[in-house]
Amino acid sequence: MVSGRGDRAVAGRLISVEGPRLGHVPSFDGLRGIFIIQVVLYHSEVTLFLEGSPILIDWFFVASGFLITTLLLDEANRTGDIALRRFWGRRIRRLFPAMYSMIAVFSVLMLAARLIAPAETEDAAMWWLEPLSASFYSYNLVAAFFPGTMGILGYMWSLAVEEQFYLGWPPLFRRVLRRRSRRSDAWLIGGALVFIAVFFTLRFSLQSVIEASSSGHPAYADEDAITWQGVVYRIASSRPDVIVLGCLTAVLARRIPRPLSERAHKVIGGLALLGWAWFAMVIIACAPGPPGAFALFGGPVYQIGLLLLVPIVLDGYLRQDTWYSRLVSWSPMRWLGVRIYGIYVWHGIVLLLCAPAILAASGLERRLIGLVASVLAIGVGSLSFRFIEQRFLHPRSVTMAKAKEAA
Numbered sequence: 001m002v003s004g005r006g007d008r009a010v011a012g013r014l015i016s017v018e019g020p021r022l023g024h025v026p027s028f029d030g031l032r033g034i035f036i037i038q039v040v041l042y043h044s045e046v047t048l049f050l051e052g053s054p055i056l057i058d059w060f061f062v063a064s065g066f067l068i069t070t071l072l073l074d075e076a077n078r079t080g081d082i083a084l085r086r087f088w089g090r091r092i093r094r095l096f097p098a099m100y101s102m103i104a105v106f107s108v109l110m111l112a113a114r115l116i117a118p119a120e121t122e123d124a125a126m127w128w129l130e131p132l133s134a135s136f137y138s139y140n141l142v143a144a145f146f147p148g149t150m151g152i153l154g155y156m157w158s159l160a161v162e163e164q165f166y167l168g169w170p171p172l173f174r175r176v177l178r179r180r181s182r183r184s185d186a187w188l189i190g191g192a193l194v195f196i197a198v199f200f201t202l203r204f205s206l207q208s209v210i211e212a213s214s215s216g217h218p219a220y221a222d223e224d225a226i227t228w229q230g231v232v233y234r235i236a237s238s239r240p241d242v243i244v245l246g247c248l249t250a251v252l253a254r255r256i257p258r259p260l261s262e263r264a265h266k267v268i269g270g271l272a273l274l275g276w277a278w279f280a281m282v283i284i285a286c287a288p289g290p291p292g293a294f295a296l297f298g299g300p301v302y303q304i305g306l307l308l309l310v311p312i313v314l315d316g317y318l319r320q321d322t323w324y325s326r327l328v329s330w331s332p333m334r335w336l337g338v339r340i341y342g343i344y345v346w347h348g349i350v351l352l353l354c355a356p357a358i359l360a361a362s363g364l365e366r367r368l369i370g371l372v373a374s375v376l377a378i379g380v381g382s383l384s385f386r387f388i389e390q391r392f393l394h395p396r397s398v399t400m401a402k403a404k405e406a407a
Contacts (some may be wrong), residue, residue, distance in 0.1 A: 065246025343381025
């Protein structure tokens with residue numbers, strides 16, 4: 001058992017379960033909305049604003065690690081333990097229905113395309129590998145070894161990274177909390193820091209691989225070839241360490257006394273403003289696209305700068321009344337942020353169906369068609385949220401609503 005009382009009884013513990021419950025953080029929803037808008041517009045070729053820029057994905061990963069770890073700490077403080085079955089059950093109800101519905105539709109479309117126009121779909125001979133790897137949340141790993149066979153569902157790599165995190169982190173975290181030992185806490189925090197440092201170093205050390213991507217480097221000269229440089233880089237670039245950075249941020253947040261002192265307000269606020277400035281700088285610098293963007297992504301400035309995501313997340317959690325928190329909490333962005341999962345999962349299918357029209361156009365016409373496709377993708381994702389995700393996540397409320405309508 002893990003309890004708040006036990007936590008107090010062990011003097012000097014590095015991980016504390018005590019603290020206020022997470023509650024709703026509007027700025028997180030707003031930033032999710034900004035994230036999904038940028039992703040959909042980029043994939044529909046409306047804008048190249050995100051070309052080579054992983055900063056929004058990195059923020060999303062830090063926020064995910066932070067939120068999940070904070071929820072686990074809340075449960076440990078409230079109930080004395082972490083119910084893994086309940087946690088995984090909720091994740092399954094939240095993630096599986098929309099994703100497997102999308103995979104079923106994708107598979108039907110690809111089978112139909114193969115039957116109707118086999119010559120035109122000859123290049124997609126291994127199309128089945130995409131839905132298969134997405135179904136088992138291994139897209140990031142399969143893509144690392146077989147990059148030439150992946151494409152249409154390429155965005156599913158991030159969901160694979162998150163699900164692998166959901167499987168591994170909660171039982172490890174629960175085991176450490178149950179031990180109620182300062183040494184166990186130190187091992188977990190130290191191991192997490194080493195994990196982060198190793199992946200940071202890999203991305204930095206493989207900078208030459210990135211820069212040589214257009215000059216015949218063996219890792220990229222043939223995208224179907226399997227080289228250790230390419231495999232290691234692609235695994236490192238999926239950034240599981242950034243999620244772990246978010247986990248450590250949640251542990252740190254638990255150690256900050258509440259209410260915040262005036263000094264804490266100034267320190268967190270100042271670091272957050274510095275983080276936002278760096279955030280904006282990276283997006284602007286990456287806007288023109290590679291090769292400069294890739295150099296920035298792999299470089300030490302960017303890797304070290306990722307640490308500034310910590311005060312951004314802490315500030316959004318601890319100080320929700322700042323002007324920039326209110327700015328990103330604009331209601332349309334929050335509306336999109338709440339529906340981010342369905343939009344993210346389904347936008348690839350919508351853009352696949354719209355691809356012939358997008359690719360046949362050019363210039364402003366292509367952007368306008370892409371914009372229409374983006375709106376359709378958001379609409380389909382919203383329908384998924386309403387009629388698929390909510391029905392499985394809150395089945396009782398759906399049943400009660402039907403009963404009221406019948407009455």
